[in-house]
Amino acid sequence: MMQPRLVIFDVDGTLSDSQGHILAAMADAFAAVGQPLPPRAVVLSIVGLSLEVAIARLAPDLSPAEHTAMIAGYRAGFRSRREAGGVAATPLYPGIREVVEGLAAQPHTVLGIATGKSMRGLEALLDGHGLRRHFVTMQVADHHPSKPHPSMLMTAMADTGIGPERSVMIGDTSFDMDMARAAGMAGIAVGWGYHPARELGSATMHVATAAELPGAVDAVLDGMTAA
Template sequence: MKAILFDCDGTIADSCGVICDIMRRTFVAHGLDAPADAATRDIIGLSLDVAIARLHPGVEASLLASLVTGYRTQFRAARVEPGFREMLFPEMRGLIDRLSARDSLLLGMVTGKSRRGVAALCAEHDMAAAFSVVRTADDCPSKPHPAMVLECCEALGVGAQDTLVVGDSIYDVEMARAAGATAIGVAWGTHRPDMLFSAGAAEVAGTPGELGLLIDQWREGGLATARREVLSAVS
């Protein structure tokens, strides 16, 4: 048995634009300059308190707590606005469904989202059943601490050496490596492929289709020749 643990924002969910918008609203509501979208994108994947502290270095504890609460309030308000949706990246839902149907695989989610946020996204897209285990920012220390991966492995009864982490940020890759798992990065999220490779990703997928091929390569025992074979298969 093997396990695949997916990050959410920037990997499954095309939510980076929404997160940037909510972060701008939150800072402005507190009388602060809104962070640049590029800065916000760079911290997506971290737990909210850690992320905001990086956007506002030296922030006092009381203001940090208020910003965290304000962000969550802004996000809940946005969810009920007409037309609001957290979209999934095209083809990712199909890939997750195909993988979850395989008897030899168990899927999990490891995310900086809150439990409430994960529940809302999974309900919106009817995909909760695909994931046998979920660990969020409410459950574990922020990425890149390995706790999310290690707790999922324990819950699933699968060793880290038989676990793959899929994510779009260096924090996902660093978390996987710290836990002793393999990491595959995805190029459609927050961090560039060169950053993901530098952080220790075994491979970086350019599309969900390529990700599926890389996952098959990993399941069969390795990724040493994956790049050449994948490029040939998708050309």
Template sequence: MTDLRLVVFDCDGTLVDSQHVIFAALSHAFDGHGMTVPDLDAVRRVVGLGLVEAVETLVPHLDRAAHVTLAESYKNAFGLLRHDPLHAEPLFPGVREALATLADAGYLLGVATGKSRKGLAATLKMHDLTDMFVTLQTADDAPGKPHPGMLENAMRATGARPADTVMVGDTVFDIRMAGNAGTHALGVSWGYHPPHELTAAGARHVLAGYDGLSPWLETLWEPAA
């Protein structure tokens, strides 16, 4: 492969299964403020949004100051829980092999996530994946999904064009961000939003496993006959 190609991954629900530590941290935050903890399904629905936006979606009746306070409590709890072996963020099957295959083929790899830069750095370091990515875009760098800012930053940093960029994610927020940035959108079936919602949001395809990623990308950019 000689042309510049950029593949940008969401983190939570796409690279790592973080739903249990996210739910545990939210539970700590809500309990700490004497509030009813949202159920896991509701929490899964907001994974991928910026933190304050996620809290606002879960408890829309509160004011902005309360949303910010809850978000800070969540961040503090998450920082503590991530060191607890019971609250690990395991890689989904095939992640490491798929990333290595793409890197060997010459693809540029990036991340665009609602995590903070500190949180993303900790996750990638835990799994020894930091050096796999040439651009890391977080909630600290641009407005939250589905705003296109993180993808636009990634393309600007690497020199990739929208037509040469794919966003890989598990939520409609990832897919809509790709649409807003003019890039290709690829869903994954093992995350937090169901495949039919990803397709309806504009995903060109939904992967059943990471072993299908490289073949699909080759088809996407196959030279016209």
């Protein structure tokens, strides 16, 4: 009998392509304080951080009151677009549904999430795609310090009773990989997200397509050859 293993996914840039909503909502945030939106690459570089940390990083010269106004503007803009556009506005990446459903069907595999999203936003996304039932533990920005602090992963392991040697974090940003390392677990970096490969050097393994993920998980956690 195979020992239980914990596979934890990031969301934005890993499971779903949310960049359209993120960029538009961040434009709302900057408009709320009369400031122009930074370049696209700069905005996407902070995806994965908790919103408060992301705003402070993007607008370091603004005041705490202005940051608060920006956070409110972002949340309002993101929520209105989600409600107007529905699940089609934040599509899953190709092959991701099959990967999640396939891993969830394995008796020895437990799935989790660690994301900078709020629980409200995460549940709306997962429910829209019919995936919430597959995730046993869901860790969000509401309850933890921002990535790369390992709090989300430590709590996911505590929830499931599975240790770091049998756990892996799958994500697209340096924040995900650094969080995994801080928690003592392996990290698999995906090649379709928001951080370039050169920033993902701390990953245990890299994959270019979703189809490679199951083999990578086997290789990292069970010493099996990746397909």
